[in-house]
Structures are given as structure tokens and as C-alpha cells.
Amino acid sequence: xxxxxxxxxxxxxxxxxxxxxxxxxxxxxxxxxxxxxxxxxxxxxxxxxxxxxxxxxxxxxxxxxxxxxxxxxxxxxxxxxxxxxxxxxxxxxxxxxxxxxxxxxxxxxxxxxxxxxxxxxxxxxx
Numbered sequence: 001x002x003x004x005x006x007x008x009x010x011x012x013x014x015x016x017x018x019x020x021x022x023x024x025x026x027x028x029x030x031x032x033x034x035x036x037x038x039x040x041x042x043x044x045x046x047x048x049x050x051x052x053x054x055x056x057x058x059x060x061x062x063x064x065x066x067x068x069x070x071x072x073x074x075x076x077x078x079x080x081x082x083x084x085x086x087x088x089x090x091x092x093x094x095x096x097x098x099x100x101x102x103x104x105x106x107x108x109x110x111x112x113x114x115x116x117x118x119x120x121x122x123x124x125x126x
Contacts, residue, residue, distance in 0.1 A: 034104055034110060037108075062103065066109075073088075078090035087099065
């Protein structure tokens with residue numbers, strides 16, 4: 001009987017750890033959004049894609065110029081203002097947002113707007 005209880009305990013702990021890992025990957029690391037964006041880039045031969053689930057994300061291949069991202073934001077009405085480290089500052093109607101740049105998998109550049117207020121504001125245009 002003790003062996004059966006130990007096995008059940010191990011299964012429950014494994015299940016709980018798996019759930020915690022999935023939550024961390026999806027909500028904190030946002031890899032599912034990035035993978036979805038990479039899929040769109042590769043399968044649809046686009047230069048830049050906008051992914052909107054947890055946060056507003058733009059993904060493009062490293063070979064593309066950062067000007068492509070700035071032009072995409074400009075099409076959405078956001079004017080480029082300045083660069084602060086990895087952050088790109090944009091403004092629109094007196095409001096400012098900061099898009100953070102990061103590299104993923106050695107081949108892709110990701111720009112993420114994390115502020116929920118601006119995420120909701122920008123997604124009305126989708």
C-alpha cells in the first residue's frame with residue numbers, strides 16, 4: 001500500500017510541476033506568442049508580423065532593418081521619438097509607449113509593448 005501511495009504522490013507532484021511550468025512559459029516568457037509569430041513569418045513569407053495575445057508583439061527576422069518596425073508603428077499612427085537602450089519610444093496624441101527589443105533563437109527580433117493600457121488601445125485597430 002505504501003508503494004501505491006508514493007506513486008500517486010509522485011504523479012500528483014509531477015502534474016502540478018507541469019502545470020506551473022506551462023503557466024510560466026505562456027504567461028511570463030510569452031514563448032507561445034513568439035512561436036506563433038515565427039510560424040507566420042516563415043510560412044507566409046512576411047517581413048514583420050503583429051502578434052496580439054498576452055501583449056502586443058511584433059516579430060521580424062534579424063536580417064530586416066529596425067526601420068521596418070518603425071515604419072509599421074508609423075502606419076498605426078505612432079511616431080518614433082527616441083531609442084533608450086533596447087527600448088523604442090513612440091508617441092501618439094500626447095501618449096507615449098515604449099517597445100522593448102529582444103533577440104530570440106538567434107534569427108528573430110522581437111519588439112514587445114508590455115503596458116496593458118496601450119495594448120488595449122492599439123488592439124482596437126486590429
